[in-house]
Amino acid sequence: MAYAVKAWNDFKNYQTGCYRDYLYATEGLRVMGSTWSVLAPLKGLGDDIHLIGGEPHAASTAGTLPDESRENIIAAESAGLGFHSCSYLKLFTGEVIRDKIGITDGTIKEGYPKPDLIWTTHLCNQHSKWYQEVSRRLGGIPMFAVDMIGGGNAEKDSKIVNYVSNQIELGIDWLQRVTGREYSDELFAKAVRNEIKVLVLWGNICALNRHAPAPLDERRLIALFPPAVVDRTTDESVRLYETLFEEVKQMVATGQSVAPDQRFRIVYFGIAHTYGHPEMARILRDVGAEIVASVYTFGTCGNFKGIVNGKWSWDPIDPKWVDELDLSTRRKAIEELAKIVLGWPTWQGVRSYWALESMAQAMIDEYHADGLLLAPSRSCETDFRNGYVGLQRIFKSKIPTIEYDTDQVDVRQMDLPGAQRKTELFVHLMEARKRRSA
Amino acid sequence: MAKKGSDTIIERFRSVIENPQGYAKSLHEQGKLVAGYMCTHVPEEILYAAGIVPVRILSPHVSQAMTRSYIHETYCSFSHDCAYQGLSHNYDFLDLITTSSSCIHMGEAFNVWVRFAGFAGKSYLIPYPHIIETKPAASFMKESYGEFKKFLEGFVKKPITDEEIEKAIKVYNHTRRLLKRLWELLRRENPPITGPDVATATLASQFMDKLEFNKLLEKFLKGLEAAPGKGKPGVRLMVSGGACDDIEILDLLEHLDYAVNLIFIDSCTATRYFWFEIPEGRADKLTAIAEGYISRIPCPSKDNVPGTGEKKRLRYVQQFIEEFKPEGIVFLYQRFCSPQPHDIVALRPILDKLGVPSIDLELDSTVPVTQFRTQLEAFLEILKPVVPLE
Numbered sequence: 060m061a062y063a064v065k066a067w068n069d070f071k072n073y074q075t076g077c078y079r080d081y082l083y084a085t086e087g088l089r090v091m092g093s094t095w096s097v098l099a100p101l102k103g104l105g106d107d108i109h110l111i112g113g114e115p116h117a118a119s120t121a122g123t124l125p126d127e128s129r130e131n132i133i134a135a136e137s138a139g140l141g142f143h144s145c146s147y148l149k150l151f152t153g154e155v156i157r158d159k160i161g162i163t164d165g166t167i168k169e170g171y172p173k174p175d176l177i178w179t180t181h182l183c184n185q186h187s188k189w190y191q192e193v194s195r196r197l198g199g200i201p202m203f204a205v206d207m208i209g210g211g212n213a214e215k216d217s218k219i220v221n222y223v224s225n226q227i228e229l230g231i232d233w234l235q236r237v238t239g240r241e242y243s244d245e246l247f248a249k250a251v252r253n254e255i256k257v258l259v260l261w262g263n264i265c266a267l268n269r270h271a272p273a274p275l276d277e278r279r280l281i282a283l284f285p286p287a288v289v290d291r292t293t294d295e296s297v298r299l300y301e302t303l304f305e306e307v308k309q310m311v312a313t314g315q316s317v318a319p320d321q322r323f324r325i326v327y328f329g330i331a332h333t334y335g336h337p338e339m340a341r342i343l344r345d346v347g348a349e350i351v352a353s354v355y356t357f358g359t360c361g362n363f364k365g366i367v368n369g370k371w372s373w374d375p376i377d378p379k380w381v382d383e384l385d386l387s388t389r390r391k392a393i394e395e396l397a398k399i400v401l402g403w404p405t406w407q408g409v410r411s412y413w414a415l416e417s418m419a420q421a422m423i424d425e426y427h428a429d430g431l432l433l434a435p436s437r438s439c440e441t442d443f444r445n446g447y448v449g450l451q452r453i454f455k456s457k458i459p460t461i462e463y464d465t466d467q468v469d470v471r472q473m474d475l476p477g478a479q480r481k482t483e484l485f486v487h488l489m490e491a492r493k494r495r496s497a
Numbered sequence: 498m499a500k501k502g503s504d505t506i507i508e509r510f511r512s513v514i515e516n517p518q519g520y521a522k523s524l525h526e527q528g529k530l531v532a533g534y535m536c537t538h539v540p541e542e543i544l545y546a547a548g549i550v551p552v553r554i555l556s557p558h559v560s561q562a563m564t565r566s567y568i569h570e571t572y573c574s575f576s577h578d579c580a581y582q583g584l585s586h587n588y589d590f591l592d593l594i595t596t597s598s599s600c601i602h603m604g605e606a607f608n609v610w611v612r613f614a615g616f617a618g619k620s621y622l623i624p625y626p627h628i629i630e631t632k633p634a635a636s637f638m639k640e641s642y643g644e645f646k647k648f649l650e651g652f653v654k655k656p657i658t659d660e661e662i663e664k665a666i667k668v669y670n671h672t673r674r675l676l677k678r679l680w681e682l683l684r685r686e687n688p689p690i691t692g693p694d695v696a697t698a699t700l701a702s703q704f705m706d707k708l709e710f711n712k713l714l715e716k717f718l719k720g721l722e723a724a725p726g727k728g729k730p731g732v733r734l735m736v737s738g739g740a741c742d743d744i745e746i747l748d749l750l751e752h753l754d755y756a757v758n759l760i761f762i763d764s765c766t767a768t769r770y771f772w773f774e775i776p777e778g779r780a781d782k783l784t785a786i787a788e789g790y791i792s793r794i795p796c797p798s799k800d801n802v803p804g805t806g807e808k809k810r811l812r813y814v815q816q817f818i819e820e821f822k823p824e825g826i827v828f829l830y831q832r833f834c835s836p837q838p839h840d841i842v843a844l845r846p847i848l849d850k851l852g853v854p855s856i857d858l859e860l861d862s863t864v865p866v867t868q869f870r871t872q873l874e875a876f877l878e879i880l881k882p883v884v885p886l887e
Binding site for chain 2: 138139140141145177181182183184185187188189190191192194195199200201202203204206207218221222225226229230233237409410412435437438447448449452
């Protein structure tokens, strides 16, 4: 029987609580930006920082309010922001253009709550561009973007770690100047430890999917990582992931899974698209094929050992390591934070085809995959959409592999019948391979 | 009738941009080391100091489908075309291919060369900031350039001295100054040279050995600076956008049914390539190079002033409008390049204030000449009362 995750509601409530705080806070600071940034520096300003992050907010709005989402995307396109631009970007900026915002509990608020500042990151060509546009549209919101130059084994390259750390250090000075607040290094260090802890815990939870049956499926993975993305700096977020880790360990110990029928194990590279198209997941589910590992759900806000001796490893990091980190000075805390964030697998692959290939090979091997599903997002440059084309060429002779286009939150951009047909063929390929090796 | 010296020189530039691989191959056959580079953020001076001639990889302007199975269709056609140059083995003779971590699209074009076109053993990626205005960018670039220099020293099997770098900086700065003088001619009400010819010379500079190019351009300028206007002054148009190495579209601008003068091109294949200088005579050569490249007109994908989120490039565009006095702007950019339309949205209120109208044209693998012609002529008719050419 399918297992129901007990921590589910707590996760949903945490996410919604963060968004409600942003919408309705009467005190504190509203901060906007990519939550794919280092977040702890903001928390040195106090406990009253209310975050809204472009990617998770756009993703959850698409799932909760599909009609509003479509209007938001159209509004951004009509404003000239490029029909081919990132659909997260269009949805998020579209809300600002339409001056209304919707959140995960179904609330739609007229009047976009203006942020006090924008704290974000820059990696692909577009990442900080949408916040520049939002800043401009809202009358010049102060904005600081950290250039998270990455790729390959960036967290082990002292040149890159120093560069990113130097920027964060300047960013903290800027935060003090622009808010006029005293900065607490104690609060900052605490937030850094929480941030790193959540990232490491999520990596450990994902790694439990190596077991058969894998305890979590892609749908649950997509739903359970948002708190790590929305705000991973709080004590509450650490508690959530510690609880979930214990629960999933118990699932493994008792052989339980949220989707116990797992004839085929799939490794997936692509941004989550199945929430927009549940029919795609259904094709797989009906034949007992489950996505047990994906670089997006694992690696967007999760850390693993990464490149070890020239090869990628999806081995998790021992959570105790986090407790022992020396965060006694601001610089030390910044460097540890820079290293962990630079180590995110999704970033390693963006600028490095060899890391991408190495992490795909490792995921296929370590998760005993029967097939590789590649679903590049048409509008996302960081979704390795070109790397995926290369991966198909490399892996198609090794393992059943298919590729079809998606577009994260823009359901208009997908060739659904074509993708369904490819998925059916994918299942046949996996079936044939299994028969051959039997 | 014998051709004027200036005509011969512009024909030479045109022949280079029509067959850049032929030009690069001729250098190779002369025994020179030749490196392809894919982005103008590559510090060519370091290559040149190592005795390597940098040759920019640009589009071959052929209709091709080969790259569709290597690069996703939603990458810009410019990146596809540059990837094609590798896959079609047009540049197999190159000693090295290099790029800096620039936009993702061009990064992937580079990856195609490395992964699938046989350049795995002769390639180098220079880590480069994605935001050039951050304070720590210069020290990061210096370190990165240091690693590149070390790699090149191993490649050419000799140390690269400070004197050699200084010499290369001077050669390159000389190119930049000459090109600036050439572009300044377009500020005149009736320029002695056409915009497409200026663009041709600028493109040629990105392929040619700079010493050879400088000699030709010096001679070219000598004749031009005292020359009268080339014809009847037309509507002054400025182009702003991304990489555009297709002279056909620039020629089209000056061959409409109305008289037009193309007087400025803000793109990385035109003025953004050279509108800066590297400080000379500095003790620390690599820092000097870093400072020079930071002072460039920013590429839209790297432009974000920390603290304000300002786009520095917009200031330059405004400055060029004030200096070159265009009557209209043609935004010309690659389809699927997202930073460009973002900049345009932010530029429009500035243009409105300055009273300069604009039109957007998106570039793809082929130039839709007929549609562009109709749109441009309609734009000219909106701009001012124009009289058709006889």
